[in-house]
Amino acid sequence: MQWGSIVAVFFVVWWLCFVAVLPIGSHSHHETGETLVRGADPGSPVAPRFLQKALLATGLAIVFTGLLLWGLTNETLMAYWNR
Structure with a gap:
């Protein structure tokens, strides 16, 4: 995922x-x-x-964005959903 997309996702999740x-x-x-x-x-x-x-919203947004990016890039998780 490109940096601009990551920033855009973080911005939406932060709001x-x-x-x-x-x-x-x-x-x-x-x-x-x-x-x-x-x-x-x-x-x-x-x-x-x-x-x-x-500050609380920033912390939560970092965690949720990280989980979202992990879920989108995890090959094992993607293989599970694509069977």
Whole structure:
């Protein structure tokens, strides 16, 4: 597989992981009972922690992309599926 394809697969897998990780540990202003700034959405998260979630998504994307590439290049696995 070419490097451009690997980067494209990683990018897609990273976004899927990031979207899956976003709701973990999030609490809205409505749930915590904190006061809102005028015009703010009551469902917005109090502390979104985007950096930690991006790092977690990166780790998961590395693992999932590695597993996907291993599965696509493993001759034994491919022979099993092609019988």
